Amino acid sequence: xxxxxxxxxxxxSCVPVYxxxxxxxxxxxxxxxLSTQIELVDSPRHASVLLVVGEIPATLRDGLKxxxxxxxxxxxxxxxxxxxxxxxxxxxxxxEADRLVDTLIRTHRELMLGQRDSASRLLPDEPPxxxxxxxxxxxxxxxxxxxxxxxRPMAMNMQDDLRDGLTLDSLTFRLGPFYPALPSGLCAExxxxxxxxxxxxTRHGALPQRLAPVFxxxxxxxxPIAELELARARYHLVxxxxxxxxxxxxxxxxxxxSLARQLSTASRLDGLRRxxxxxxxxxxxxxxxxxxxxxMAARLGGPAARAAGLDADLRMDDASYQRLGFRPQCRTDGxxxxxxxxRLAEIDQSLQLARQAEPDGLHTANTEAVETPRGPxxxxxxxxxxxxxxxxxxxxxxxxxxxxxxxxxxxxxxxxSGRANI
Amino acid sequence: MELLxxxxxxxxxxxxxxxxxxxxxxHQPQPSYSQxxxxxxxxxxxxxxxxxxxxxxxxxxxLLIAFxxxxxxMYPWAVVFVEKGMMAVxxxxxxxxxxxxxxxxxxxxxxxxxx
Numbered sequence: 001x002x003x004x005x006x007x008x009x010x011x012x013s014c015v016p017v018y019x020x021x022x023x024x025x026x027x028x029x030x031x032x033x034l035s036t037q038i039e040l041v042d043s044p045r046h047a048s049v050l051l052v053v054g055e056i057p058a059t060l061r062d063g064l065k066x067x068x069x070x071x072x073x074x075x076x077x078x079x080x081x082x083x084x085x086x087x088x089x090x091x092x093x094x095x096e097a098d099r100l101v102d103t104l105i106r107t108h109r110e111l112m113l114g115q116r117d118s119a120s121r122l123l124p125d126e127p128p129x130x131x132x133x134x135x136x137x138x139x140x141x142x143x144x145x146x147x148x149x150x151x152r153p154m155a156m157n158m159q160d161d162l163r164d165g166l167t168l169d170s171l172t173f174r175l176g177p178f179y180p181a182l183p184s185g186l187c188a189e190x191x192x193x194x195x196x197x198x199x200x201x202t203r204h205g206a207l208p209q210r211l212a213p214v215f216x217x218x219x220x221x222x223x224p225i226a227e228l229e230l231a232r233a234r235y236h237l238v239x240x241x242x243x244x245x246x247x248x249x250x251x252x253x254x255x256x257x258s259l260a261r262q263l264s265t266a267s268r269l270d271g272l273r274r275x276x277x278x279x280x281x282x283x284x285x286x287x288x289x290x291x292x293x294x295x296m297a298a299r300l301g302g303p304a305a306r307a308a309g310l311d312a313d314l315r316m317d318d319a320s321y322q323r324l325g326f327r328p329q330c331r332t333d334g335x336x337x338x339x340x341x342x343r344l345a346e347i348d349q350s351l352q353l354a355r356q357a358e359p360d361g362l363h364t365a366n367t368e369a370v371e372t373p374r375g376p377x378x379x380x381x382x383x384x385x386x387x388x389x390x391x392x393x394x395x396x397x398x399x400x401x402x403x404x405x406x407x408x409x410x411x412x413x414x415x416x417s418g419r420a421n422i
Numbered sequence: 423m424e425l426l427x428x429x430x431x432x433x434x435x436x437x438x439x440x441x442x443x444x445x446x447x448x449h450q451p452q453p454s455y456s457q458x459x460x461x462x463x464x465x466x467x468x469x470x471x472x473x474x475x476x477x478x479x480x481x482x483x484x485l486l487i488a489f490x491x492x493x494x495x496m497y498p499w500a501v502v503f504v505e506k507g508m509m510a511v512x513x514x515x516x517x518x519x520x521x522x523x524x525x526x527x528x529x530x531x532x533x534x535x536x537x
Contacts, residue, residue: 043461063464069456123456128466155473169473179463187465194475 011112014039015104018047018071020064021184022054022082023207023414026238028097030261033241033254035101042180044070048108050077052084059204060185061085063177065122074111074118078103085122161193162395168193177204181246181402183411186386197401200393205384208414211235211372216417218370219377225320225357225364226265229350234260235373236303236343236350243340243406249279265355269348276344287337289396290404296392297334300385301375304408307342308334314371314378320364324356339407346373374413381413481533488524492517 016039019032032038032051041047044067056064064085068077076092077084080100084091094103110116155169176187185207191198212231217223237260244253252275259272276282292300297308305312306328313328315321329345331338356362364370368378375382388410393401460467495517503510528534 045461060464066456066459066462066464066466069454070459070461072453072457073451121454121456123454125454125456127455128459153469155469155471168475171467171471171473172469173460173462173467174465176463176465179465182463194478 007112007114011109015049015108016041016047017049017051017104018042018044018067019051019053020056020067020178021207022052022056024054024210026209026235028053028080028100029238029241030257031097031101033257034261037105038101044068045072047071048075048111049104050075051080051104052077052082053080055082057185057207060177060187063187067178068119069121069123071119074114074116076107076111076116076119078107088119088122159191159193159198161196162198163193163196170198174203182405183207183386188389192398195398197393197396197398200390200401202386202390205386206411208384208412209374210414210417211374213417215370215372215377218364219367221367222363222365225324225362226354228364229354229357230263230265232373233347233350233354234263236347237263239409240340240343240347243403244281246402246406247281247284249281252276252279263351265351265358267351269344269351273344282337282340284403286397286400286403287340288335289400290336290339290392290407292334292392296388299388300408300410301382302371302373302409303342303346304334304339305375306346307331307338312376314366314369314376317369318364318366320357320362321353323362324353326353336403336407372413374409374411377413381415384412385410481528481531485525485528485533488521488528492521 014037017032018041032040044050048071050068050071052064068085077088078092078094078100080094084093092103092107094100107116111118155171159167159170161167170191170193172189172191174187174189176182177185179186182188183206185204186202187204189199189201189203212235214223214227214231218228237256241253241257241260244250244256252272255272255275259267259269281287292304292308294308294310297305297310298312301312307330309330309332311328311330313326315326316328318326329342329349331342370377372382385408388408389405392404392408396404460471496514499510499514
Protein backbone atom coordinates (compact mmCIF):
# COMPACT_ATOMS: atom_id res chain seq x y z
CA UNK A 1 0.00 0.00 0.00
CA UNK A 2 2.72 2.38 1.11
CA UNK A 3 4.79 1.45 -1.90
CA UNK A 4 1.89 1.93 -4.22
CA UNK A 5 1.36 5.39 -2.74
CA UNK A 6 5.06 6.20 -3.18
CA UNK A 7 4.94 4.93 -6.75
CA UNK A 8 1.98 7.21 -7.46
CA UNK A 9 3.89 10.17 -6.05
CA UNK A 10 7.03 9.30 -8.02
CA UNK A 11 5.01 8.96 -11.21
CA UNK A 12 3.61 12.48 -10.76
CA SER A 13 6.98 14.07 -10.03
CA CYS A 14 9.16 15.97 -12.48
CA VAL A 15 10.82 13.63 -14.96
CA PRO A 16 14.56 13.48 -14.20
CA VAL A 17 16.19 13.26 -17.62
CA TYR A 18 19.88 12.87 -18.40
CA UNK A 19 20.41 14.20 -21.93
CA UNK A 20 23.09 12.89 -24.28
CA UNK A 21 23.47 15.41 -27.07
CA UNK A 22 24.40 14.07 -30.48
CA UNK A 23 24.30 16.26 -33.56
CA UNK A 24 21.54 18.78 -32.94
CA UNK A 25 20.80 22.48 -32.73
CA UNK A 26 19.97 24.40 -29.60
CA UNK A 27 16.21 24.88 -30.00
CA UNK A 28 15.43 21.65 -28.16
CA UNK A 29 17.45 22.67 -25.11
CA UNK A 30 15.10 25.56 -24.30
CA UNK A 31 12.06 23.31 -24.71
CA UNK A 32 13.41 20.82 -22.20
CA UNK A 33 14.87 23.27 -19.69
CA LEU A 34 11.82 25.51 -19.59
CA SER A 35 9.33 22.66 -19.35
CA THR A 36 7.89 22.52 -15.84
CA GLN A 37 7.52 18.75 -16.03
CA ILE A 38 11.08 17.93 -17.07
CA GLU A 39 14.20 18.28 -14.99
CA LEU A 40 17.51 17.95 -16.81
CA VAL A 41 19.94 16.40 -14.33
CA ASP A 42 23.73 16.47 -14.40
CA SER A 43 24.32 12.86 -13.48
CA PRO A 44 22.77 9.66 -14.84
CA ARG A 45 22.51 8.46 -11.24
CA HIS A 46 19.74 11.02 -10.68
CA ALA A 47 17.81 10.20 -13.85
CA SER A 48 15.04 7.80 -14.70
CA VAL A 49 15.11 8.52 -18.42
CA LEU A 50 18.15 8.75 -20.68
CA LEU A 51 17.42 10.99 -23.65
CA VAL A 52 19.67 10.52 -26.66
CA VAL A 53 19.30 13.41 -29.09
CA GLY A 54 20.40 13.03 -32.71
CA GLU A 55 22.91 10.65 -34.19
CA ILE A 56 25.78 9.47 -32.02
CA PRO A 57 28.91 8.71 -34.09
CA ALA A 58 30.10 5.11 -33.91
CA THR A 59 33.34 6.17 -32.17
CA LEU A 60 31.38 7.52 -29.19
CA ARG A 61 28.99 4.62 -28.75
CA ASP A 62 31.15 2.88 -26.12
CA GLY A 63 30.94 6.03 -24.02
CA LEU A 64 27.18 6.04 -24.50
CA LYS A 65 26.98 2.45 -23.27
CA UNK A 66 28.82 3.42 -20.08
CA UNK A 67 26.44 6.33 -19.43
CA UNK A 68 23.44 4.12 -20.28
CA UNK A 69 24.42 1.52 -17.70
CA UNK A 70 24.85 4.07 -14.94
CA UNK A 71 21.18 4.97 -14.62
CA UNK A 72 19.59 3.34 -11.58
CA UNK A 73 16.87 0.80 -12.17
CA UNK A 74 14.09 1.23 -13.29
CA UNK A 75 15.10 3.39 -16.23
CA UNK A 76 14.35 3.79 -19.92
CA UNK A 77 16.02 5.32 -22.97
CA UNK A 78 14.25 7.65 -25.37
CA UNK A 79 15.91 8.15 -28.76
CA UNK A 80 15.12 11.42 -30.46
CA UNK A 81 15.88 11.38 -34.18
CA UNK A 82 18.77 9.00 -33.87
CA UNK A 83 19.30 5.34 -34.57
CA UNK A 84 19.12 3.32 -31.33
CA UNK A 85 21.94 0.98 -30.35
CA UNK A 86 21.50 -2.42 -31.92
CA UNK A 87 21.82 -4.18 -28.55
CA UNK A 88 18.53 -2.69 -27.33
CA UNK A 89 15.21 -4.40 -27.87
CA UNK A 90 12.01 -2.38 -28.27
CA UNK A 91 13.65 1.07 -28.04
CA UNK A 92 11.46 4.16 -27.59
CA UNK A 93 11.96 6.32 -30.64
CA UNK A 94 10.55 9.81 -31.26
CA UNK A 95 10.85 11.90 -34.39
CA GLU A 96 8.52 14.85 -33.78
CA ALA A 97 9.78 17.57 -31.44
CA ASP A 98 6.29 18.35 -30.12
CA ARG A 99 5.80 14.74 -29.02
CA LEU A 100 9.08 14.51 -27.11
CA VAL A 101 8.04 16.00 -23.75
CA ASP A 102 4.85 13.90 -23.67
CA THR A 103 6.84 10.77 -24.46
CA LEU A 104 9.32 11.50 -21.67
CA ILE A 105 6.51 12.03 -19.16
CA ARG A 106 4.61 8.93 -20.25
CA THR A 107 7.75 6.78 -20.13
CA HIS A 108 8.59 7.99 -16.62
CA ARG A 109 5.02 7.35 -15.40
CA GLU A 110 5.01 3.84 -16.83
CA LEU A 111 8.37 3.08 -15.22
CA MET A 112 7.35 4.36 -11.81
CA LEU A 113 3.99 2.58 -11.84
CA GLY A 114 5.63 -0.69 -12.87
CA GLN A 115 3.84 -0.77 -16.25
CA ARG A 116 7.13 -0.79 -18.16
CA ASP A 117 10.16 -2.97 -17.51
CA SER A 118 13.46 -1.27 -16.88
CA ALA A 119 15.88 -1.21 -19.83
CA SER A 120 18.48 -3.92 -19.64
CA ARG A 121 22.16 -3.19 -19.04
CA LEU A 122 24.40 -3.22 -22.09
CA LEU A 123 27.74 -4.00 -20.47
CA PRO A 124 28.48 -7.34 -18.77
CA ASP A 125 27.77 -7.48 -15.04
CA GLU A 126 31.33 -8.40 -14.13
CA PRO A 127 33.87 -6.49 -12.09
CA PRO A 128 35.95 -4.44 -14.54
CA UNK A 129 38.98 -5.26 -12.40
CA UNK A 130 38.48 -8.54 -10.55
CA UNK A 131 39.34 -8.89 -6.86
CA UNK A 132 42.80 -10.33 -6.39
CA UNK A 133 42.76 -10.75 -2.64
CA UNK A 134 46.43 -10.01 -2.05
CA UNK A 135 48.02 -7.97 0.70
CA UNK A 136 46.93 -7.12 4.24
CA UNK A 137 44.00 -5.01 3.08
CA UNK A 138 43.31 -7.02 -0.03
CA UNK A 139 44.78 -4.23 -2.09
CA UNK A 140 47.25 -6.43 -3.90
CA UNK A 141 50.49 -5.13 -2.40
CA UNK A 142 52.52 -4.70 0.75
CA UNK A 143 51.79 -1.92 3.23
CA UNK A 144 49.21 0.77 2.57
CA UNK A 145 50.27 1.54 -0.98
CA UNK A 146 51.21 -0.42 -4.06
CA UNK A 147 49.67 -3.32 -5.87
CA UNK A 148 46.62 -3.47 -8.02
CA UNK A 149 43.51 -3.73 -5.86
CA UNK A 150 40.59 -5.09 -7.87
CA UNK A 151 43.08 -5.38 -10.72
CA ARG A 152 43.36 -1.62 -11.04
CA PRO A 153 46.64 0.05 -10.02
CA MET A 154 46.92 2.51 -7.18
CA ALA A 155 47.46 6.15 -8.10
CA MET A 156 51.20 6.16 -7.50
CA ASN A 157 52.73 7.58 -10.63
CA MET A 158 54.54 10.64 -9.39
CA GLN A 159 54.81 13.71 -11.56
CA ASP A 160 56.29 17.08 -10.66
CA ASP A 161 53.63 19.30 -9.16
CA LEU A 162 52.81 22.44 -11.14
CA ARG A 163 51.64 24.60 -8.26
CA ASP A 164 53.88 24.57 -5.21
CA GLY A 165 56.23 21.63 -5.62
CA LEU A 166 54.30 19.37 -3.23
CA THR A 167 54.31 16.16 -5.26
CA LEU A 168 51.29 13.96 -4.73
CA ASP A 169 49.85 10.88 -6.38
CA SER A 170 48.48 11.76 -9.75
CA LEU A 171 45.09 10.50 -10.81
CA THR A 172 44.62 9.69 -14.49
CA PHE A 173 41.22 9.14 -16.09
CA ARG A 174 39.32 9.72 -19.29
CA LEU A 175 36.46 12.19 -19.11
CA GLY A 176 33.69 12.36 -21.64
CA PRO A 177 32.34 12.16 -24.29
CA PHE A 178 29.07 12.88 -22.46
CA TYR A 179 30.18 14.73 -19.36
CA PRO A 180 27.69 17.57 -18.71
CA ALA A 181 30.30 20.28 -18.04
CA LEU A 182 32.06 19.62 -21.36
CA PRO A 183 30.74 20.18 -24.87
CA SER A 184 29.09 16.99 -26.10
CA GLY A 185 31.54 14.62 -27.76
CA LEU A 186 34.63 16.15 -26.14
CA CYS A 187 36.72 13.37 -24.65
CA ALA A 188 40.01 13.93 -22.84
CA GLU A 189 42.59 12.01 -20.89
CA UNK A 190 43.25 14.01 -17.75
CA UNK A 191 45.83 13.71 -15.00
CA UNK A 192 45.05 15.49 -11.75
CA UNK A 193 47.24 16.24 -8.78
CA UNK A 194 44.75 17.07 -6.09
CA UNK A 195 42.44 19.59 -7.75
CA UNK A 196 45.11 20.86 -10.17
CA UNK A 197 45.13 19.66 -13.75
CA UNK A 198 48.55 18.17 -14.45
CA UNK A 199 47.87 17.28 -18.05
CA UNK A 200 44.94 17.40 -20.44
CA UNK A 201 45.04 15.51 -23.74
CA THR A 202 42.03 15.91 -25.98
CA ARG A 203 41.22 12.49 -27.44
CA HIS A 204 38.06 13.38 -29.34
CA GLY A 205 36.90 16.83 -30.36
CA ALA A 206 33.44 18.18 -29.58
CA LEU A 207 30.65 17.21 -31.97
CA PRO A 208 29.84 19.79 -34.63
CA GLN A 209 27.07 22.20 -33.78
CA ARG A 210 24.26 23.31 -36.04
CA LEU A 211 23.55 27.00 -36.16
CA ALA A 212 20.15 28.54 -36.73
CA PRO A 213 18.99 28.00 -40.36
CA VAL A 214 19.26 31.73 -41.12
CA PHE A 215 23.08 31.53 -40.95
CA UNK A 216 23.09 28.81 -43.62
CA UNK A 217 20.60 30.80 -45.67
CA UNK A 218 22.85 33.87 -45.39
CA UNK A 219 25.54 31.97 -47.33
CA UNK A 220 23.14 31.42 -50.22
CA UNK A 221 21.10 34.60 -50.49
CA UNK A 222 20.60 37.97 -48.76
CA UNK A 223 18.65 37.51 -45.52
CA PRO A 224 17.00 40.09 -43.25
CA ILE A 225 19.59 41.54 -40.89
CA ALA A 226 17.02 41.72 -38.09
CA GLU A 227 16.43 37.97 -38.31
CA LEU A 228 20.16 37.21 -38.51
CA GLU A 229 21.03 39.39 -35.53
CA LEU A 230 18.22 37.99 -33.38
CA ALA A 231 19.51 34.49 -34.13
CA ARG A 232 23.00 35.63 -33.15
CA ALA A 233 21.77 37.10 -29.84
CA ARG A 234 19.79 33.91 -29.19
CA TYR A 235 22.93 31.83 -29.72
CA HIS A 236 24.91 33.91 -27.21
CA LEU A 237 22.10 33.68 -24.66
CA VAL A 238 22.17 29.88 -24.91
CA UNK A 239 25.94 29.94 -24.31
CA UNK A 240 25.30 32.20 -21.34
CA UNK A 241 22.78 29.66 -20.04
CA UNK A 242 25.45 26.94 -20.11
CA UNK A 243 27.95 29.07 -18.17
CA UNK A 244 25.38 30.11 -15.57
CA UNK A 245 24.09 26.57 -15.16
CA UNK A 246 27.64 25.42 -14.52
CA UNK A 247 28.09 28.18 -11.93
CA UNK A 248 24.94 26.95 -10.15
CA UNK A 249 22.96 30.13 -10.92
CA UNK A 250 19.99 28.16 -12.16
CA UNK A 251 17.38 30.91 -11.85
CA UNK A 252 19.38 33.40 -13.89
CA UNK A 253 20.34 30.66 -16.34
CA UNK A 254 16.66 29.94 -16.97
CA UNK A 255 16.00 33.66 -17.36
CA UNK A 256 18.67 33.79 -20.08
CA UNK A 257 17.14 30.82 -21.86
CA SER A 258 13.63 32.13 -21.57
CA LEU A 259 14.81 35.46 -22.98
CA ALA A 260 16.43 33.57 -25.87
CA ARG A 261 13.16 31.81 -26.59
CA GLN A 262 11.04 34.95 -26.65
CA LEU A 263 13.65 37.22 -28.19
CA SER A 264 12.38 40.02 -30.42
CA THR A 265 13.57 43.47 -31.40
CA ALA A 266 11.65 44.84 -28.41
CA SER A 267 13.63 42.68 -25.95
CA ARG A 268 15.95 44.34 -23.46
CA LEU A 269 18.98 42.84 -21.72
CA ASP A 270 18.94 45.21 -18.73
CA GLY A 271 17.09 42.88 -16.34
CA LEU A 272 19.38 39.95 -17.05
CA ARG A 273 22.48 42.11 -16.77
CA ARG A 274 21.29 43.44 -13.39
CA UNK A 275 20.74 39.92 -12.11
CA UNK A 276 24.20 38.89 -13.29
CA UNK A 277 25.87 41.80 -11.51
CA UNK A 278 23.93 41.10 -8.30
CA UNK A 279 24.84 37.41 -8.42
CA UNK A 280 28.52 38.38 -8.12
CA UNK A 281 29.55 36.01 -10.92
CA UNK A 282 31.92 38.60 -12.37
CA UNK A 283 33.81 38.71 -9.06
CA UNK A 284 34.62 34.99 -9.02
CA UNK A 285 38.37 34.37 -8.87
CA UNK A 286 38.02 31.87 -11.75
CA UNK A 287 36.93 34.75 -14.02
CA UNK A 288 40.44 36.23 -14.04
CA UNK A 289 42.07 33.19 -15.67
CA UNK A 290 41.90 31.62 -19.09
CA UNK A 291 43.78 34.36 -20.91
CA UNK A 292 44.20 33.67 -24.61
CA UNK A 293 47.24 34.89 -26.51
CA UNK A 294 46.79 36.45 -29.94
CA UNK A 295 47.49 33.25 -31.85
CA MET A 296 44.95 31.23 -29.87
CA ALA A 297 42.38 34.00 -30.11
CA ALA A 298 42.85 34.22 -33.89
CA ARG A 299 42.43 30.45 -34.18
CA LEU A 300 39.14 30.54 -32.28
CA GLY A 301 37.79 33.67 -33.98
CA GLY A 302 34.45 35.30 -33.22
CA PRO A 303 33.64 36.75 -29.78
CA ALA A 304 36.65 34.98 -28.19
CA ALA A 305 39.00 36.79 -30.57
CA ARG A 306 37.29 40.14 -30.08
CA ALA A 307 37.44 39.65 -26.27
CA ALA A 308 41.22 39.32 -26.67
CA GLY A 309 41.47 42.60 -28.59
CA LEU A 310 41.38 41.36 -32.21
CA ASP A 311 39.32 43.77 -34.26
CA ALA A 312 38.02 41.12 -36.68
CA ASP A 313 34.41 40.78 -37.80
CA LEU A 314 33.20 39.94 -41.32
CA ARG A 315 30.18 42.20 -40.86
CA MET A 316 32.52 45.17 -41.35
CA ASP A 317 32.86 44.16 -45.04
CA ASP A 318 29.10 44.01 -45.62
CA ALA A 319 27.66 47.16 -47.25
CA SER A 320 24.34 46.83 -45.38
CA TYR A 321 26.07 46.64 -42.01
CA GLN A 322 28.18 49.64 -43.02
CA ARG A 323 24.94 51.54 -43.65
CA LEU A 324 23.92 50.75 -40.07
CA GLY A 325 27.23 52.16 -38.82
CA PHE A 326 28.42 48.79 -37.52
CA ARG A 327 31.74 48.74 -35.63
CA PRO A 328 32.89 45.59 -33.82
CA GLN A 329 33.10 45.81 -30.05
CA CYS A 330 36.33 44.59 -28.47
CA ARG A 331 37.84 43.89 -25.07
CA THR A 332 41.55 43.66 -24.39
CA ASP A 333 42.10 41.15 -21.57
CA GLY A 334 41.13 37.90 -23.30
CA UNK A 335 40.19 36.40 -19.93
CA UNK A 336 37.07 34.43 -19.00
CA UNK A 337 35.50 37.64 -17.65
CA UNK A 338 36.31 39.50 -20.87
CA UNK A 339 34.66 36.74 -22.95
CA UNK A 340 31.43 36.84 -20.93
CA UNK A 341 31.38 40.65 -21.04
CA UNK A 342 32.01 40.44 -24.78
CA ARG A 343 29.04 38.10 -25.23
CA LEU A 344 26.75 40.41 -23.26
CA ALA A 345 27.95 43.40 -25.29
CA GLU A 346 27.39 41.50 -28.55
CA ILE A 347 23.85 40.52 -27.51
CA ASP A 348 23.11 44.19 -26.86
CA GLN A 349 24.71 45.16 -30.16
CA SER A 350 22.76 42.52 -32.09
CA LEU A 351 19.46 43.71 -30.59
CA GLN A 352 20.38 47.28 -31.50
CA LEU A 353 21.26 46.27 -35.11
CA ALA A 354 18.02 44.29 -35.40
CA ARG A 355 16.01 47.30 -34.23
CA GLN A 356 17.77 49.56 -36.75
CA ALA A 357 17.38 47.13 -39.66
CA GLU A 358 13.80 46.02 -39.04
CA PRO A 359 11.82 49.12 -40.21
CA ASP A 360 13.46 49.16 -43.68
CA GLY A 361 13.65 45.37 -43.94
CA LEU A 362 17.37 45.69 -44.58
CA HIS A 363 19.01 42.54 -46.00
CA THR A 364 22.63 41.39 -45.90
CA ALA A 365 24.73 42.33 -48.93
CA ASN A 366 27.55 39.83 -48.68
CA THR A 367 26.75 36.13 -49.08
CA GLU A 368 30.27 34.82 -49.60
CA ALA A 369 31.48 35.43 -46.08
CA VAL A 370 29.24 35.33 -43.01
CA GLU A 371 30.19 36.18 -39.47
CA THR A 372 28.58 33.41 -37.42
CA PRO A 373 28.27 33.74 -33.63
CA ARG A 374 31.02 31.11 -33.40
CA GLY A 375 33.40 32.90 -35.79
CA PRO A 376 33.99 33.88 -39.41
CA UNK A 377 32.76 31.57 -42.18
CA UNK A 378 34.30 32.45 -45.51
CA UNK A 379 35.94 29.52 -47.32
CA UNK A 380 35.03 26.97 -44.64
CA UNK A 381 33.01 27.05 -41.41
CA UNK A 382 34.72 27.60 -38.03
CA UNK A 383 36.70 24.47 -37.18
CA UNK A 384 36.97 22.49 -33.98
CA UNK A 385 39.49 24.08 -31.61
CA UNK A 386 39.23 21.61 -28.71
CA UNK A 387 42.98 20.92 -29.00
CA UNK A 388 43.60 24.42 -27.57
CA UNK A 389 42.48 23.06 -24.21
CA UNK A 390 45.66 20.93 -24.06
CA UNK A 391 47.68 24.15 -23.76
CA UNK A 392 45.24 26.20 -21.70
CA UNK A 393 44.18 23.84 -18.92
CA UNK A 394 47.35 22.38 -17.32
CA UNK A 395 48.09 24.19 -14.07
CA UNK A 396 44.50 25.32 -13.49
CA UNK A 397 42.35 24.16 -10.62
CA UNK A 398 39.29 22.16 -11.59
CA UNK A 399 36.78 24.98 -11.10
CA UNK A 400 38.91 27.39 -13.14
CA UNK A 401 39.20 24.79 -15.90
CA UNK A 402 35.45 24.17 -16.10
CA UNK A 403 34.73 27.92 -16.07
CA UNK A 404 37.22 28.41 -18.88
CA UNK A 405 35.71 25.64 -21.00
CA UNK A 406 32.23 27.11 -20.51
CA UNK A 407 33.47 30.52 -21.70
CA UNK A 408 35.20 29.13 -24.80
CA UNK A 409 33.14 28.06 -27.74
CA UNK A 410 35.49 25.65 -29.45
CA UNK A 411 32.97 23.53 -31.37
CA UNK A 412 33.06 23.14 -35.12
CA UNK A 413 30.13 24.49 -37.11
CA UNK A 414 28.39 21.87 -39.26
CA UNK A 415 28.45 22.58 -43.00
CA UNK A 416 24.73 21.97 -43.39
CA SER A 417 21.77 22.84 -41.23
CA GLY A 418 20.53 19.20 -41.25
CA ARG A 419 16.91 18.57 -40.43
CA ALA A 420 14.86 21.61 -39.55
CA ASN A 421 13.78 22.16 -35.95
CA ILE A 422 15.97 19.47 -34.45
CA MET B 423 15.33 1.04 34.84
CA GLU B 424 13.22 3.60 32.99
CA LEU B 425 16.24 4.51 30.89
CA LEU B 426 16.83 0.88 29.96
CA UNK B 427 13.17 0.48 29.00
CA UNK B 428 13.37 3.60 26.90
CA UNK B 429 16.54 2.36 25.14
CA UNK B 430 14.89 -1.02 24.42
CA UNK B 431 11.77 0.66 23.04
CA UNK B 432 13.91 2.94 20.86
CA UNK B 433 16.00 0.01 19.61
CA UNK B 434 12.90 -2.04 18.79
CA UNK B 435 11.24 0.89 17.01
CA UNK B 436 14.38 1.55 14.99
CA UNK B 437 14.72 -2.11 14.04
CA UNK B 438 11.04 -2.31 13.04
CA UNK B 439 11.43 0.89 10.98
CA UNK B 440 14.46 -0.45 9.15
CA UNK B 441 12.73 -3.78 8.56
CA UNK B 442 9.58 -2.13 7.16
CA UNK B 443 11.72 0.04 4.91
CA UNK B 444 13.81 -2.86 3.64
CA UNK B 445 10.95 -5.40 3.18
CA UNK B 446 9.57 -4.06 -0.15
CA UNK B 447 13.10 -3.85 -1.53
CA UNK B 448 14.02 -7.45 -0.71
CA HIS B 449 13.72 -8.62 -4.34
CA GLN B 450 15.51 -5.63 -5.81
CA PRO B 451 18.75 -6.75 -7.46
CA GLN B 452 22.08 -5.27 -6.45
CA PRO B 453 23.36 -2.56 -8.82
CA SER B 454 25.40 -4.08 -11.60
CA TYR B 455 29.15 -3.52 -11.84
CA SER B 456 28.66 -1.35 -14.90
CA GLN B 457 26.34 0.89 -12.86
CA UNK B 458 28.74 1.17 -9.96
CA UNK B 459 31.84 2.44 -11.78
CA UNK B 460 32.67 6.14 -11.23
CA UNK B 461 30.67 8.50 -13.44
CA UNK B 462 33.04 10.13 -15.90
CA UNK B 463 30.60 10.96 -18.67
CA UNK B 464 31.33 7.71 -20.47
CA UNK B 465 35.05 7.63 -19.63
CA UNK B 466 36.95 5.21 -17.43
CA UNK B 467 39.59 5.67 -14.73
CA UNK B 468 43.14 4.30 -14.94
CA UNK B 469 43.77 4.09 -11.24
CA UNK B 470 41.94 3.92 -7.94
CA UNK B 471 40.75 7.17 -6.46
CA UNK B 472 42.42 6.03 -3.20
CA UNK B 473 45.34 8.42 -3.35
CA UNK B 474 47.18 10.95 -1.28
CA UNK B 475 45.39 14.23 -1.65
CA UNK B 476 46.64 17.56 -0.36
CA UNK B 477 43.91 19.42 1.46
CA UNK B 478 44.98 22.97 0.88
CA UNK B 479 43.61 24.35 4.15
CA UNK B 480 45.80 21.93 6.13
CA UNK B 481 48.54 24.49 7.05
CA UNK B 482 45.79 26.87 8.16
CA UNK B 483 44.42 24.22 10.55
CA UNK B 484 47.91 23.68 12.01
CA LEU B 485 48.18 27.40 12.57
CA LEU B 486 44.81 27.43 14.30
CA ILE B 487 46.04 24.68 16.62
CA ALA B 488 49.17 26.74 17.39
CA PHE B 489 47.04 29.69 18.51
CA UNK B 490 44.57 27.44 20.29
CA UNK B 491 47.30 25.76 22.35
CA UNK B 492 48.53 29.17 23.32
CA UNK B 493 45.11 30.14 24.66
CA UNK B 494 44.58 26.79 26.38
CA UNK B 495 47.78 27.30 28.35
CA MET B 496 47.13 30.96 29.07
CA TYR B 497 43.87 30.42 31.00
CA PRO B 498 45.36 28.19 33.77
CA TRP B 499 48.50 30.34 33.66
CA ALA B 500 46.45 33.44 34.44
CA VAL B 501 45.06 31.70 37.59
CA VAL B 502 48.50 30.90 39.04
CA PHE B 503 50.27 34.01 37.75
CA VAL B 504 49.77 36.06 40.98
CA GLU B 505 50.99 33.18 43.13
CA LYS B 506 54.06 32.28 41.03
CA GLY B 507 55.06 35.77 39.98
CA MET B 508 58.08 36.32 37.70
CA MET B 509 58.71 32.63 37.22
CA ALA B 510 55.30 32.23 35.55
CA VAL B 511 56.04 35.16 33.26
CA UNK B 512 59.32 33.55 32.14
CA UNK B 513 57.69 30.19 31.57
CA UNK B 514 54.97 31.76 29.50
CA UNK B 515 57.60 33.76 27.59
CA UNK B 516 59.47 30.56 26.69
CA UNK B 517 56.25 28.85 25.63
CA UNK B 518 55.21 31.77 23.46
CA UNK B 519 58.68 31.98 21.91
CA UNK B 520 58.56 28.32 20.86
CA UNK B 521 55.07 28.72 19.42
CA UNK B 522 56.10 31.93 17.66
CA UNK B 523 58.85 30.07 15.83
CA UNK B 524 56.18 27.82 14.37
CA UNK B 525 53.97 30.76 13.45
CA UNK B 526 56.85 32.69 11.86
CA UNK B 527 57.82 29.58 9.89
CA UNK B 528 54.23 29.14 8.72
CA UNK B 529 54.11 32.81 7.72
CA UNK B 530 57.29 32.38 5.67
CA UNK B 531 55.71 29.35 3.97
CA UNK B 532 52.76 31.49 2.88
CA UNK B 533 50.03 30.17 5.17
CA UNK B 534 48.42 33.57 5.35
CA UNK B 535 48.03 33.77 1.57
CA UNK B 536 44.57 32.36 1.06
CA UNK B 537 44.16 30.66 -2.31
